Amino acid sequence: QTGSANTNPSDSADDEYITNVSIGTPAQVLPLDFDTGSSDLWVFSSETPKSSASGHVTYSPSKSSTAKKLSGASWSITYGDHSSSSGDVYTDKVTVGGFSVSSQAVESATKVSTQFVQDTVISGLLGLGFDVGNTVKPRAQKTWFSNAANSLAQPLFTADLKHQQTGSYNFGFIDTTLAKGPIGYTPADGSEGYWGFTATGYSVGGAKLNRNSITGIADTGTTLLLLDDDVVNAYYNNVESAQYDDSQQGVVFDCSEDLPSFSFGVGGTTITIPGSLINLTPVSDGSSTCFGGLQSSADIGINIFGDVALKAALVVFDLGNERLGWAQK
Numbered sequence: 023q024t025g026s027a028n029t030n031p032s033d034s035a036d037d038e039y040i041t042n043v044s045i046g047t048p049a050q051v052l053p054l055d056f057d058t059g060s061s062d063l064w065v066f067s068s069e070t071p072k073s074s075a076s077g078h079v080t081y082s083p084s085k086s087s088t089a090k091k092l093s094g095a096s097w098s099i100t101y102g103d104h105s106s107s108s109g110d111v112y113t114d115k116v117t118v119g120g121f122s123v124s125s126q127a128v129e130s131a132t133k134v135s136t137q138f139v140q141d142t143v144i145s146g147l148l149g150l151g152f153d154v155g156n157t158v159k160p161r162a163q164k165t166w167f168s169n170a171a172n173s174l175a176q177p178l179f180t181a182d183l184k185h186q187q188t189g190s191y192n193f194g195f196i197d198t199t200l201a202k203g204p205i206g207y208t209p210a211d212g213s214e215g216y217w218g219f220t221a222t223g224y225s226v227g228g229a230k231l232n233r234n235s236i237t238g239i240a241d242t243g244t245t246l247l248l249l250d251d252d253v254v255n256a257y258y259n260n261v262e263s264a265q266y267d268d269s270q271q272g273v274v275f276d277c278s279e280d281l282p283s284f285s286f287g288v289g290g291t292t293i294t295i296p297g298s299l300i301n302l303t304p305v306s307d308g309s310s311t312c313f314g315g316l317q318s319s320a321d322i323g324i325n326i327f328g329d330v331a332l333k334a335a336l337v338v339f340d341l342g343n344e345r346l347g348w349a350q351k
């Protein structure tokens with residue numbers, strides 16, 4: 023068995039990617055942010071304060087004949103951008119891309135932080151990280167993918183995120199036609215709940231890859247490519263107008279710049295992010311100053327290959343073999 027779901031950028035800056043998920047009986051369809059950087063499936067619900075839920079599609083367990091309250095269970099999560107949510111837990115049927123898990127922990131939000139209240143295009147997150155990262159207490163719950171894995175044709179999923187176009191999350195199979203180059207595989211470290219890996223080197227503007235390895239995570243839930251300052255500086259030293267903008271909390275440059283590409287080595291292959299994908303968006307509507315898709319990870323302490331990097335590749339999240347595959351797109 024397999025599943026295949028379309029995913030769409032939420033706005034003109036590809037800030038996040040939205041995938042529709044069916045929950046309960048009859049199906050309640052919610053737009054969720056699939057996040058390989060976390061391991062909770064949580065939703066805005068009938069239990070979310072009305073003022074917070076305004077503008078969001080919500081899940082009502084009381085309207086689902088297959089919903090069951092998970093007695094005594096609660097959850098609470100804080101993300102790297104300091105957004106947060108918490109609540110109680112139901113189990114219900116959850117279908118993604120035509121594949122159903124009959125009893126999935128659906129974490130109902132009784133509290134959500136301002137960032138989520140304001141982000142009305144999503145009704146929650148579907149974590150695709152490792153189960154160890156799940157926040158439900160007293161007993162951690164499995165992710166949708168973890169519950170599905172044993173029934174899928176292969177215990178893996180792929181992410182094919184695109185700039186301002188419809189992409190896909192495929193479960194149980196690899197559609198190699200989505201890629202232009204071979205898939206390079208490298209071991210994945212799931213011990214922290216993330217999909218951790220090591221890139222073997224990098225280069226700017228098509229130069230030969232150096233041998234400076236970069237250890238980080240493949241995170242569909244983070245918009246940017248966040249790397250060490252020495253890498254960020256090596257890149258922006260090639261961009262005449264680049265400067266750090268305190269108010270924007272990042273490197274900005276003239277939107278008219280012809281940005282160099284950024285390449286990294288992984289699993290014996292090279293992934294090249296075209297400069298165009300690193301020109302993320304004007305700092306404000308109509309501005310001729312643009313915000314960089316590559317920024318510093320210095321304040322975080324971990325390198326993050328977020329959507330800016332993932333958009334250049336077909337990425338295979340292979341749970342069965344504990345490995346990540348990257349193919350140029």
Ligand SMILES: O=C(NC1CCCCC1)N[C@H]1[C@H](O)[C@@H](N2CCCCC2)[C@@H]2OC[C@H]1O2
Pocket residue numbers: 037038055057059101102103104105137141147243244245248322326
């Ligand atoms: O916190 C992270 N990543 C961190 C970024 C800083 C450095 C450490 C990792 N990801 C979150 C992301 O920012 C959220 N956001 C909502 C608004 C549109 C953009 C996405 C969304 O909710 C949780 C998750 O996804």
